[in-house]
Amino acid sequence: MRGLLYGVVGACLMLAGTVNAAERADRLKLNEDHPSEYVVVKGDTLWDISGRFLQTPWRWPDVWEVNPQIDNPHLIYPGDQIYLTWVDGQPRLNLRRGIRKLTPQVRVQPLVQPVPAIPLRDIASFLNDNLVTEDDVLQAAPYVIGGRNESIIAGAGDRVYARGMLLDEAVDQQTLYRPSREYTHPVTGEFLGYELYKVADVSVASIDADIVTLDLRKTREEVRTRDRLLPSQSERIQSVFQPQPGPELKDGVIIDVLGGVAKIGQFDAVALSFGAYEGVEPGHVFAIYKKGEAVKDPVNGEIITLPAERAGELMVFKAFERVSYGLVLNATNVISVGDELRAP
Structure with missing residues (x-):
């Protein structure tokens, strides 16, 4: 009986350890030099703001969508203050609206635009044309x-x-x-x-x-x-994106770089070898893995391909039937046509 009891207790501890490990794996990680608060300025994007706090900025819906103070994260304006708190061991971003003075007089001025999810200026022509x-x-x-x-x-x-x-x-x-x-x-x-x-x-x-x-x-x-x-394309051009992990794909690669540049870096638009047929939608995020180099074994002369290494992340902003367009939002290495794409 005692042995059975110890076995049950041990199994429970192993199960708890597995759950805690899963929780730790899913826990959002903050940048080491993250600020405690940040004031939004003109030219910011949701990706930029999240990247100041999170190591994985594309997961901003995880820290905002459960926050009643930020009922619509796509309506954050310059002058608003974002500050960091903790809820049940998870980071949460809260919002203080910036001061907007109202005076009893008539004046004409452009409407203040909310902060976009990603830099739309870099993809505007590909969205429309x-x-x-x-x-x-x-x-x-x-x-x-x-x-x-x-x-x-x-x-x-x-x-x-x-x-x-x-x-x-x-x-x-x-x-x-x-x-x-x-x-x-x-x-x-x-x-x-x-x-x-x-x-x-x-x-x-x-x-x-x-x-x-x-x-x-x-x-x-x-x-x-x-x-x-x-x-003429009658559908409304999508400019609001909700990032989420892309699906697992077989042989997903970058097939071209848009705009005529040779090497791919941050904020470059690229064509991808999959589309709506594979279940890909605008907002899907993929990790970019640079192809491993082929090297010669100095002992037996065999040609060995080194493992692929993660080189950045991109987000799909337009999906056709068998091809998609994506924007590189983070690049830690030079990215090239033929590099692999995997679920992040």
Whole structure:
């Protein structure tokens, strides 16, 4: 009986130790030099503010969403004061609203904008102007065959003609896109889609058989023959993000860097080898692992690949069917195309 009692007590202690270890693993870790309070200034982001306190700044919903003082963490303004407290052994960020003086007079001034989740200026063009589509959609889209007076290049205010059937005849406002690159998976070789960038906003003036007459309303570049006509994207551009761990993926890698830079660093936008088909959504966070270098064993001459090492984190801000765009929010090493992506 005594042996049985000791066994039960030992099992309980082991279970408690396992639970405590799990709690410690899930406990949010603070930076060693974290402040006790911080006053928000113009230009801050939620990621920046959390990064002053937390080693994993993308977990700001864990310290804010259970806090009744911060009912909406996306509505924090310059001048507000963030201060640190502890609740049940976990850090919590609390909020004191900044002083806003009111005077009984009429004045006109721009509305104060809340602090964004991430630096939107670094992704604005990719949110609005880039599109990744499948091959059958691109091939079915009408294409520009020329302009008035036999011109092959046109700008805002001009009229051009496209050939083909509209993908959505109910939409009068259409967009001309130009294919820029083809994405294939570097590991599997699978075709992932064509990236297009917006050339012009157009209005459909008339349709005669398979000839579509288009009036150019706003152009980013000169319209040329072969530019493709697609319905304008009507969904609202997402600018508020709720970070959460991304799913476990097989062969998830960075496949391209947007914006024409060679090496990838903080606040660079990148294309990723997965999308909505794999369950990825805007707000998903992934850890970046730099590929291990290949070295020669000095004893037997064998080529050995060193283990991959963590090099930063990124967050998905736009997801297409098989491709996503992500923004690198932390980089501890040089990041390159082909580096692995894992759940954080």
